Every structure is written in structure tokens, then in C-alpha cells.
Amino acid sequence: xxxxMSTLGSSIGKKLMMALxxxxxxxxxxxxxxxxxxxxxxxxxxxxxAEKLHTLGPLLTLMELGLIAFAITHISTGILLFxxxxxxxxxxxxxxxxxxxxxxxxxxMPYTGFIILVFVVFHLLNFSFVDKTNTTIFEIVSSAFxxxxxxxxxxxxxxxxxxxxxxxxxxxxxxxxANHPKYMPTLMVLSLVFSLMVGLGFGLLPIxxxxxx
Amino acid sequence: MKKLAxxxxxxxxxxRQKNPDDPGHFEMIPASNISTHMSFLELLDTVNEQLTxxxxxxxxxxxxxxxxxxxxxxxxxxxxxxxxxxxxxLCQLHMRKFGDGETIAIEPFRARAFxxxxxxxxxxxxxxxxxxxxxxxxxxxxxxxxANAIPIPQDxxxxxxxxxxxxxxxxxxxACPSASAMLFVSGKISQLALLPQGKPEAAKxxxxxxxxxxxxxxxxxxxxxxxxxxxxxxxxxxNIARLNREFFKASxxxxxx
Ligand code: HEM
Ligand code: FES
Numbered sequence: 001x002x003x004x005m006s007t008l009g010s011s012i013g014k015k016l017m018m019a020l021x022x023x024x025x026x027x028x029x030x031x032x033x034x035x036x037x038x039x040x041x042x043x044x045x046x047x048x049x050a051e052k053l054h055t056l057g058p059l060l061t062l063m064e065l066g067l068i069a070f071a072i073t074h075i076s077t078g079i080l081l082f083x084x085x086x087x088x089x090x091x092x093x094x095x096x097x098x099x100x101x102x103x104x105x106x107x108x109m110p111y112t113g114f115i116i117l118v119f120v121v122f123h124l125l126n127f128s129f130v131d132k133t134n135t136t137i138f139e140i141v142s143s144a145f146x147x148x149x150x151x152x153x154x155x156x157x158x159x160x161x162x163x164x165x166x167x168x169x170x171x172x173x174x175x176x177x178a179n180h181p182k183y184m185p186t187l188m189v190l191s192l193v194f195s196l197m198v199g200l201g202f203g204l205l206p207i208x209x210x211x212x213x
Numbered sequence: 214m215k216k217l218a219x220x221x222x223x224x225x226x227x228x229r230q231k232n233p234d235d236p237g238h239f240e241m242i243p244a245s246n247i248s249t250h251m252s253f254l255e256l257l258d259t260v261n262e263q264l265t266x267x268x269x270x271x272x273x274x275x276x277x278x279x280x281x282x283x284x285x286x287x288x289x290x291x292x293x294x295x296x297x298x299x300x301x302x303l304c305q306l307h308m309r310k311f312g313d314g315e316t317i318a319i320e321p322f323r324a325r326a327f328x329x330x331x332x333x334x335x336x337x338x339x340x341x342x343x344x345x346x347x348x349x350x351x352x353x354x355x356x357x358x359x360a361n362a363i364p365i366p367q368d369x370x371x372x373x374x375x376x377x378x379x380x381x382x383x384x385x386x387x388a389c390p391s392a393s394a395m396l397f398v399s400g401k402i403s404q405l406a407l408l409p410q411g412k413p414e415a416a417k418x419x420x421x422x423x424x425x426x427x428x429x430x431x432x433x434x435x436x437x438x439x440x441x442x443x444x445x446x447x448x449x450x451x452n453i454a455r456l457n458r459e460f461f462k463a464s465x466x467x468x469x470x
Contacts, residue, residue, distance in 0.1 A: 007464040011433040085391035088432030097292030101438030171436040179454030
């Protein structure tokens with residue numbers, strides 16, 4: 001298993017782990033968004049969805065554990081890459097201009113990633129680790145979004161998530177070696193479409209709920 | 214459009230560093246009456262002549278062919294590796310790209326793996342170490358084999374030639390926000406991996422060249438694509454994707470360790 005360690009420990013191996021776990025998150029976001037869209041159907045539809053989800057029981061727990069493992073891998077590798085990449089150029093350029101490659105999205109990856117991490121903790125405290133006796137999940141969500149501060153935080157962080165996914169999506173495919181002159185332009189567009197979908201899809205929900213109540 | 218003057222006056226804000234251990238600093242050097250037909254290296258020659266006459270230390274910089282084929286020259290000009298022009302080396306950059314009265318920032322290629330020898334001259338021997346680790350094919354000596362003995366499709370030969378256009382100047386490392394050498398390594402891996410002659414040693418080559426690259430202290434590719442945008446030979450990051458595939462193939466599907 002020595003070969004596996006040296007593969008994953010190499011620069012490309014670390015990128016492989018970022019890409020696989022990142023694509024896992026993209027899958028998670030897609031499923032999470034699809035579920036959350038039931039909020040537009042009102043209280044009954046959303047509560048029914050939440051109930052259905054929890055009937056999955058052990059399967060749900062397994063997926064949650066998987067997500068935690070992915071998060072630990074993505075975050076610890078991300079921190080390592082961030083430190084190593086900073087150290088790779090100890091003396092910075094006095095003047096550093098974009099040649100046409102890097103984007104807002106690509107240069108902010110470590111920072112948007114960190115904001116997402118803080119948000120995930122906040123988000124779980126809001127909606128997961130709360131007392132759910134004598135109330136429904138729809139009520140918890142709508143009372144949270146009755147507070148303008150919560151709406152502002154959620155909407156801003158969804159823009160941050162969209163930024164992270166904008167670079168992350170195509171970058172992960174490139175890392176996996178899926179670059180081809182025929183398909184890459186389409187994959188780039190797909191990356192933008194996905195990030196808009198995530199940004200708008202999640203970002204409009206708190207506003208909708210806030211205006212509804 | 215900027216008005217082109219046949220002669221311009223510029224100020225160089227140039228990095229001066231006596232030796233690898235010197236912390237270094239910027240020095241402002243005026244250069245007057247510069248012909249816009251001059252190349253950037255000729256500007257440095259002119260300034261160096263002036264410095265020498267004043268009894269000062271001339272600016273050290275690397276150069277050789279001065280026609281964009283050897284890969285010796287290179288510096289970061291106004292924040293861009295090899296300057297603002299696309300697909301050119303520093304020796305191919307001309308002073309007509311600059312305005313009268315402009316201050317031009319000149320810095321060496323910066324990376325932990327590239328030690329500064331003096332001023333703008335950097336030690337790019339880590340690239341040689343990477344090549345020594347596997348950037349070759351093993352051929353038995355003897356009579357030269359027939360050139361057409363192994364048929365190679367034209368498009369494959371073209372792809373290999375595109376990768377082989379790399380002159381090893383180091384601009385990819387200099388331009389990369391993470392000081393990664395992936396574009397260089399991907400060019401050297403691709404040019405061989407694409408051809409039948411390169412296939413027998415492909416797995417071993419991918420593993421040892423990536424290991425050598427990591428050992429030299431280059432950063433990790435973050436797919437910013439600054440390398441591709443700065444490369445004087447316009448190597449594509451399609452090569453980096455191929456390098457990754459070659460590395461995965463070697464790691465997970467070959468007997469090579
Ligand atoms: C939990 C908080 C998160 C942190 C701390 C984080 C951190 C990072 C960092 C630092 C990188 C850049 C690595 C590099 O190339 O140098 C990155 C890449 C990436 N992230 Fe995240 N991230 C987080 C959450 C997410 C989420 C929610 C998604 C889902 C959209 C995601 C998807 C990706 C993808 C696809 C990549 C690109 C992988 C590659 O370039 O091969 N990340 N992340
Ligand atoms: S001096 Fe040879 S490429 Fe510039």
C-alpha cells in the first residue's frame with residue numbers, strides 16, 4: 001500500500017482527492033437543491049420531503065458519514081495545498097498582472113472554501129441540531145428566514161458557493177484528465193450553468209420564504 | 214491607440230540582488246532616448262553600457278539566441294512573464310510596446326524552486342533534474358533505424374510536436390500563482406507519451422518525473438491557466454490533463470512503483 005500513499009501524497013494525488021471529493025459535493029448540492037425546491041410547494045410538500053428523507057434511516061446515516069469523510073479529506077487537503085502553494089513562492093511579485101488565465105473564482109478558492117466551512121457549521125446548528133419536537137422543519141426554516149440577517153447571510157454565502165463551484169467543477173474534470181478540445185468548451189459552459197443553478201436555486205429560497213411570511 | 218514615438222524615455226524599476234542570499238531590492242534607473250525598434254534585451258544592453266560607464270554594476274540577465282528559440286531569456290515585466298505580448302519570449306518583446314515616460318517594473322522569475330543567482334538571472338536547473346528523472350527514451354546504439362519504420366498518424370505527430378515546442382524557459386512557473394511546473398512537465402511527458410517510441414517507458418517516466426517535480430519544491434497546479442496564457446510557445450493545458458492521465462495510469466494500472 002506504499003504506492004497508494006505515495007500516489008495520493010504527490011501533487012497530482014492531492015489534486016485527485018480534491019477533485020473526487022469536490023465532485024462528490026457537487027452531487028450532494030444537486031440532490032440537496034432538488035429536495036429544497038419542495039419549499040416552493042409550501043409547508044406540506046417540504047415537511048413531506050423531510051419525512052421521506054428520514055425514512056431512509058441507516059442509508060441516510062451512511063450518506064452523512066460519507067459526506068463527513070469527504071469534507072475532512074477536502075478540507076485537510078485544501079489547507080495543505082494552500083500552505084504548500086504559498087510556500088512555493090516565498091518572495092511575492094511587486095507587480096502581478098493577470099495574463100488571461102486566472103479568474104475571480106479561481107484565485108479565491110481557499111477563501112471561498114473557508115467561508116463555506118464556517119457556513120456549514122452555522123447551517124447545521126440552524127436546521128439540523130435543533131429541537132424538532134412540537135414543531136415542523138418548515139416552521140423552523142420560515143422562522144429563521146423571518147430574520148433579515150439570516151436571509152442576508154444565506155444569500156451571500158450562496159454567491160460564495162457559486163463562485164467556488166464555478167472554478168471547482170471544470171477544474172475537477174481537468175484534474176481527472178477529462179480535457180479534450182472537443183468537449184472542454186462545453187464543460188466550461190456546464191460549469192457556469194451549474195454554479196448559476198446553485199447560486200440562484202439556493203439563493204432565491206430564503207428570499208422567497210422571507211417574502212411569503 | 215498610444216501614440217508611437219520613434220524614441221522614448223522610460224524608467225526601469227528593476228530588481229537588484231547581489232547573490233542568492235542577498236534579500237534584494239528595487240532600483241530606479243532612467244533610460245533615455247530608447248529607440249522603439251529595440252528589443253527588451255537591447256534596452257537592458259543599453260542601460261548596462263550606461264551603468265558600466267558610470268562605474269556601476271550592470272544588471273545580470275540570461276540570454277542566448279535572442280530569437281525566441283533557446284529559452285534562456287525571461288523576466289517578469291510589469292507583472293507578466295516575458296512581458297505584455299502574447300506568445301513571445303522576452304528577447305522578442307519590443308520597446309514599441311511601451312509608452313514614453315513609462316515606469317517599467319522588471320522582476321526575476323520568482324519561485325522557491327528557482328534560486329536567484331543575481332538580479333534577473335535565475336537557476337532553472339530543477340528543470341534539468343526533472344528531465345534527468347525520465348524525460349528521455351532509451352535507445353540501443355547501432356545503425357540508425359529507418360525513419361519510417363514505425364508509422365505514426367499525422368495528427369498524433371502534430372500533437373507531440375506541439376508539446377515539444379516547449380523551450381523550457383520557466384515562464385509557466387513564473388506566471389503560475391502557485392509556482393507550479395506542471396505545464397513544463399506535461400509538455401515533456403506528452404511529447405514522448407504520444408509516440409510509440411515513448412510508450413515502453415511511459416509509466417516509469419510519469420512516476421519519476423512527477424516525483425522529481427515535487428521534490429524540487431514547485432507548487433501544486435490549481436488550474437488557474439496562467440501558464441497557458443503566458444507560454445511563449447502557447448502550450449495548451451490539454452497537456453496537463455494528459456500528464457494527469459499518464460500519472461493515474463502509471464500509479465493505478467501499471468506494475469511500476
Ligand atoms: C467545506 C468547505 C470547503 C473548503 C474549506 C474547500 C476548500 C477548497 C480549496 C482550498 C480548493 C482549491 C484546491 C486547489 O486546487 O488548490 C477547493 C477545490 C474544489 N472544491 Fe472545495 N472547499 C469546500 C467546499 C466545497 C463544496 C461545498 C464544493 C461543491 C461545490 C466544493 C467543490 C470543490 C471542487 C470541485 C474543487 C476543485 C478540485 C480541483 O481543482 O481538482 N468544495 N476547495
Ligand atoms: S534569448 Fe533565446 S529565447 Fe530569448
